[in-house]
Amino acid sequence: MIGADRHEPEHDAAKDDIPPRDPLLTRLRPVLLFFLLVLTPVAIRLFMSYLHVYRIIPLGTTVIEISATPRASSLGEFLCGLPWIKDKPEIQSYLQYWYYIIPENATDIASDTFSKRLGLRPREIVIPGNVKSIHLTAFQDCTSLRKLEIQEGVEFINQYAFSGCSGLEKLVLPASAAKSIGTAWHSFSHCTGLRKAVLPEGVQRIPDSMFMNCASLTEINIPDSVTMIERYAFLGCRNLKQVTLGPNVKSIGNGAFSGTGCQLVFPDGLPDGYRYQDGILYNGSTLVSCVAPPDGLCVIPPDVKEIEEFAFAMCTGLTEIRVPEGVEAIHRGAFSGCTALKHIELPKSLRGIGPQAFAGCNALPELKLPLNVGVRSDVFSEQTAWPN
Numbered sequence: 610m611i612g613a614d615r616h617e618p619e620h621d622a623a624k625d626d627i628p629p630r631d632p633l634l635t636r637l638r639p640v641l642l643f644f645l646l647v648l649t650p651v652a653i654r655l656f657m658s659y660l661h662v663y664r665i666i667p668l669g670t671t672v673i674e675i676s677a678t679p680r681a682s683s684l685g686e687f688l689c690g691l692p693w694i695k696d697k698p699e700i701q702s703y704l705q706y707w708y709y710i711i712p713e714n715a716t717d718i719a720s721d722t723f724s725k726r727l728g729l730r731p732r733e734i735v736i737p738g739n740v741k742s743i744h745l746t747a748f749q750d751c752t753s754l755r756k757l758e759i760q761e762g763v764e765f766i767n768q769y770a771f772s773g774c775s776g777l778e779k780l781v782l783p784a785s786a787a788k789s790i791g792t793a794w795h796s797f798s799h800c801t802g803l804r805k806a807v808l809p810e811g812v813q814r815i816p817d818s819m820f821m822n823c824a825s826l827t828e829i830n831i832p833d834s835v836t837m838i839e840r841y842a843f844l845g846c847r848n849l850k851q852v853t854l855g856p857n858v859k860s861i862g863n864g865a866f867s868g869t870g871c872q873l874v875f876p877d878g879l880p881d882g883y884r885y886q887d888g889i890l891y892n893g894s895t896l897v898s899c900v901a902p903p904d905g906l907c908v909i910p911p912d913v914k915e916i917e918e919f920a921f922a923m924c925t926g927l928t929e930i931r932v933p934e935g936v937e938a939i940h941r942g943a944f945s946g947c948t949a950l951k952h953i954e955l956p957k958s959l960r961g962i963g964p965q966a967f968a969g970c971n972a973l974p975e976l977k978l979p980l981n982v983g984v985r986s987d988v989f990s991e992q993t994a995w996p997n
Contacts, residue, residue, distance in 0.1 A: 711735075717742045720767075724749035738762020738785075743770050752776055765789040766796055773799045778825075780806045787811030787834075794818055801825060810834055815842045817862070818996055824848060831855060838865050841996045845869070845923045845946075861890060864996070866900040868923025868946065873900055886910070896920050902927060909933055916943045918963065919996060925949055934958050939966050946993035948972060955979060962988055969993030 711718075716739060724746050733756040736743065742765040748754065750773035757771070761783040771777065772795045780803060782790065790796075791814035797803065798821040805828045806820065814837040820826060822845040829843075833855035840862030843849065849871035854861075856877035866873065873885060884891050888901035894914040899907075904926035909916075911933045921927065923946040930944075934956040941963035944950060950970050957979045967973060968990035978984060 711737060711740065713737075713739055715740055718744060718747045720745040720747060721749075722747050723751055732756070734758070736760060736763055741765060743767060745769060746772070749773050759783055759786070761785050766793045768792070768794045768796060769798075770796050771800065772797065775799065775801045778802055778804050782807065782809055784809040784811055787813075790814075790819075791816055791837075795821070798822060804828065806830075808832055808835075813837065814839060817841060818844070820846060822846070822995060831858075833857060836860070838862060840864050841919060842866075843869055844919060844996070846871075847923065847925075861892070861897060863895075863897050863917035863940075864919035864922060864942075865898050866890070867898045867919055867921065868925070870901045899924050905929065907931070909936070911935060914938075916940060918942055919945060922946050923993075929953070932956055932959075937961070939963060941965055942968065942994045942996065945969055945995075948993075955982075964988060965990050965994035 718736070718740060732753050734754065735758040738760040740763055743763065745767045746769045747767070748771045749769050751771075752773065752775050754774045755776050755778065757774075757777055757780065759766075759782060762785055763783055764785050766782075766786050766789050770793065774797070777800050780797065787809045788811070790808070790812050794817040796816070796819055797806070798818045800820075801822065801824045803820075803823045804825050806823075806826065808815075808830055810832045811834050812832050813834055815831070815835060817839045818841040820829070820843050821841050823843075824845060824847055826843075826846045827848050827850060829849065829852060831838075831852060831854055834857065835855060836857050837860045838854075838858065841864045842862065843852070843866050844864050845868045847868055847870055849869045851872045851874060852866070853874040853876065859880050861880065861883065873890070875885070879885060882893050883897075887903065888899065889896065890898045890900055891910075891913070894912055896909060896913050896916045897920060898917075899921045902921075902924055906929045907927055908931045913933065913936055915938045916932070916936060918940040919942040920940075921930070921944045922942055925946065925948050927947050928949050929952045930950065931954045932939075935958050936956055937958055937960045939959065939962045942965045943963065944953070945965055945968040947970050949972055951972050951974065953973070953976065955976070955978060959979050959982050962978075962982060962984055964985050964987050966988050967976065968987075969992060970989070971991065976989075
């Protein structure tokens with residue numbers, strides 16, 4: 610009992626040391642937790658904005674220079690140099706997404722502004738309507754670019770402007786740029802992640818190699834205003850399913866749809882002089898583009914005299930081709946990238962074979978040539994050739 614009497618006061622003293630719970634704090638705890646969850650991402654985003662800002666400096670009205678604020682270089686280098694970050698490229702790449710500010714008085718984006726001057730690339734960019742011209746190779750090979758918005762008002766897009774932007778997934782071009790699109794060669798070539806492209810009404814020509822090797826492209830509209838599809842425009846777009854050509858198309862260039870595997874639809878009939886047979890497009894006696902040939906054997910009709918540049922390029926399902934007597938020329942890159950091709954018969958009438966005609970045909974064990982045909986050293990290049 611004595612021990613119990615001594616213990617009870619001590620026990621009561623310990624209880625007295627515990628502070629009573631604050632009912633206000635208890636009630637506010639869920640609210641504080643809510644604000645913590647909501648504000649933490651905002652705080653991180655603000656910090657990232659503070660850390661990574663590029664100022665785009667125009668000379669007059671032309672954007673030619675991009676300079677980082679001091680905090681971008683100092684804090685950026687510090688964070689990426691931390692022991693638990695420097696060996697994790699996925700975290701470094703997140704820290705290296707940059708924000709870009711295009712001034713309101715800028716009317717031009719000069720050649721190579723983004724593509725050659727930055728080791729780090731933009732993830733998203735909006736080109737406002739006050740910018741009238743996007744010049745040669747301005748964004749070429751910006752591989753981290755995921756989202757691109759070209760606003761109404763932009764009038765001129767030059768050659769190779771966005772070529773090699775492999776992360777870009779969707780493209781919508783404004784009506785204000787319709788006239789310039791016809792001269793924008795290679796403007797979106799090798800955008801291998803591009804899935805959908807929307808062209809405005811008013812476009813008259815789809816230029817040379819505009820969407821070449823856009824391997825993920827599944828959807829493209831051809832406006833009724835289009836009169837000409839130039840060579841290699843969709844070469845290697847192997848995921849295209851169907852392309853409908855309007856009533857005003859008068860000309861389709863060589864290799865325009867080679868290696869796509871798509872179905873060409875001519876609801877108003879083919880252009881004069883053209884025929885489309887067994888997935889192959891002909892213009893008179895010239896084989897223009899092998900669009901969707903049957904896998905395995907391909908027999909070329911006897912009235913063909915020439916096989917145009919890159920006509921069979923990227924037709925990876927072909928294993929055997931018979932070229933009839935009467936064909937006189939096989940032009941540059943004609944069978945480039947036919948990786949499954951194992952046998953080809955060439956006629957005695959053949960007079961010439963162009964450079965890189967069989968580039969990348971690594972399954973072809975041998976090629977028997979007529980005696981009067983000269984062959985260049987690069988006809989059998991090991992690497993698949995792309996037009997340039």
